[in-house]
Amino acid sequence: MTTFAADTVTVFSRELRPVLRNPASIVFSMVQPLFFLALFAPLLPDTPDGSSALQWFVPGIVVMSCLFGTSMTGSNLLFEMQTGSHERMLVTPLRRPALLVGRALKEIVPMFAQAALIVAVCVPFGFEVHLGGALLGLAVLAAFCVGLGALSYTLALASKNQEWLFWTVQQTLLFPLLLLAGMLLPVEGGPGWLQTAARFNPLTYVVDAERALFNGEVAAATTVTGALAAVAVGALGLAVGVRAMRRSA
Amino acid sequence: MIETHELTRHFKDVRAVDGIDLRVAEGELVALLGPNGAGKSTTLRMLTTLIPPTSGTARVAGFDVTRQQRQVRQHIGYIGQGNGAAHSQRGRDELISQGRAYGLTVRAARARAAELIDSLGLGEVADRTVSTLSGGQRRRLDIAMGLIHAPRLLFLDEPSTGLDPQNRANLQEHIVALRREHGTTILLTTHYLDEADSLAERVIVVDHGRIVADDTPDRLKAVHAGDRVVLTLATGADADRAAALSARVPAATVTRGGRTLHIAVPGAPALVPGLLADLRADGVTVAAVEVSRPTLDDVFLNLTGRSLREGAPVAADLDLVGA
Ligand SMILES: Nc1ncnc2c1ncn2[C@@H]1O[C@H](COP(=O)(O)OP(=O)(O)OP(=O)(O)O)[C@@H](O)[C@H]1O
Ligand SMILES: [Mg+2]
Helix, strand or coil: CCCHHHHHHHHHHHHHHHHHHCCCHHHHCCHHHHHHHHHCHHHCCCCCCCCCCHHHHHHHHHHHHHHHHHHHCHHHHHHHHHHCHHHHHHCCCCCHHHHHHHHHHHCHHHHHHHHHHHHHHHHHHCCCCCHHHHHHHHHHHHHHHHHHHHHHHHHHHHHCCCHHHHHHHHHHHHHHHHHHCCCCCCCCCCCHHHHHHHHCCHHHHHHHHHHHHHCCCCCCHHHHHHHHHHHHHHHHHHHHHHHHHHHCC | CEEEEEEEEEECCEEEEEEEEEEECCCCEEEEECCCCCCHHHHHHHHCCCCCCCEEEEEECCEECCCCHHHHHHHEEEECCCCCCCCCCEHHHHHHHHHHHCCCCHHHHHHHHHHHHHHCCCCCCCCCEHHHCCHHHHHHHHHHHHHCCCCCEEEEECCCCCCCHHHHHHHHHHHHHHHHHHCCEEEEEECCHHHHHHHCCEEEEEECCEEEEEECHHHHHHHHCCCEEEEEECCHHHHHHHHHHHCCCCCCEEEEECCEEEEECCCHHHHHHHHHHHHHHCCCCEEEEEEECCCHHHHHHHHHCCCCCCCCCCCCCHHHCCC
16 A cells, blocks of 8 residues: 555646646736736835845745745635545545645646746846745745645545635635735734734734845844744644545545 | 455435445456445445445455555446546546556557457547537547456446447447456446346346345346236136136236236246137137346336335335226
8 A cells, every 4th residue: 555655646646637737827817916016016105225125025025925826726626526536545545645645736836836826927027036035935934835725625525515615714814804904004013902913813923924034134033933933834724624525525 | 356345324314324244256247236326326436436435344455445555446447427538638648647647668558448449449539528528429439448457357427328329329339348358357337227228147136235136137027027818708607717817827916907907927938828828728718918028127116115216106006007
């Protein structure tokens, strides 16, 4: 019989294959973040220290693009549950946890591709890349992304045949999370309650860390907090997701 | 290969499967027959470890379905009611992934996928996205996926539903060939009586989650339905005499409706020539004769009071037809 690692690789490669067969699909889920980049960023004033607003805004858009794409990923599973192909996977000897972990890990690939694309688009407009920091930032984001993907799959498993339930929950959570993380506008200037709410949003710490890392501030305290928040989301997502997958029938 | 004891599954207050004792030996080809909601799929889903039984036990391919799930999964093939291949994937990719899931090496999985694509005639569509395939092509792909690891025991849940007659015949040939060439043990459910009749040498009729009959199609028909002779006589007087005469045939049950007689009797085809000769010798004029062999639907009707044919009206009493 196979090992857990081999099972995970099998599931991971299966999930990745349609993406590799049709790489353009990576761009579809980032249409909205790209609009924000094109139509929102030009409205932002330059930062007080004189650097381009892009240095502040682009890392947020990288997280946003991960958030949009990854939070929707459960819909693929939902569809497979409806057609019967999830059942097909459940009847193979693949370990239940591998069915979840392999899928969640695959989310890292489109996330990396989208980040690269966003950065490449912004460089001509004066965005400065600090390669080491950016790569570290993506490593942190990867942990978050795996957790979010796992939660999205959990939502799909919980929604069963009610597609509306999946989309309602996903859409309802998406924008508050995004705005409260200060992704589009800084939260610091907002009222006290809003700042408090932002403090309970793990995404806030991830976004702050991405901003620091993309600007080359590797040794900052925000980096550590952000990495911890991302790993916590990753661990929580996987734990919840594995539990849901074990109960799937 | 399969052995269950009091296998039961409740969904809230629905007793989907209500204490099934089933034994299937190696190499058997068994059809589970039953009306909608009889519990066929639920039984299959328990035997394939997809859902746990509420109570009772089942051993499949030598392993316990609740305590040794992975071993059971490794040793069985299952083709469910839905589509096994994801619509966003390509057929060949899915076959290879399946092979990997069962522990085949990449090379072996590729080779096996190519072999199945060939034998199921999927060559032209295997490298297309599954969502672009026709229903019949998808069904064949499902079959290929279920066979990727050459299982010794195969479960099929309504394999031919939605297929046109030609694809259905093709599929049946495949099932028969699997059994003949590889000795695969097969348990399938079907709504098509002719399919159960021609394919399986053992038919299990399920109703309300229980087994109500379990035998060869021929014996089921003989015991639960029997042959039927319909005689139409020239006059009422002829009918009177014919009724008296045919009542003397051993084991015959005669029902009269006007000038028509319905005679239920085992082995009718062999008895009819003699009966006709006797009637003629007696001066009775027979206007028409019809011998009908029972179908599994008749068996079904007798056992459950319902017809299996989709959309068929609830049983009219056959004995009164023509009255
Ligand atoms: N997940 C479930 N939750 C609640 N009830 C269920 C569930 N699955 C099946 N049932 C019920 O259990 C009974 C048996 O269903 P099952 O699917 O086993 O029937 P079946 O014989 O396969 O029917 P069909 O010929 O229509 O496929 C039905 O009354 C069905 O409504
Ligand atoms: Mg069914």
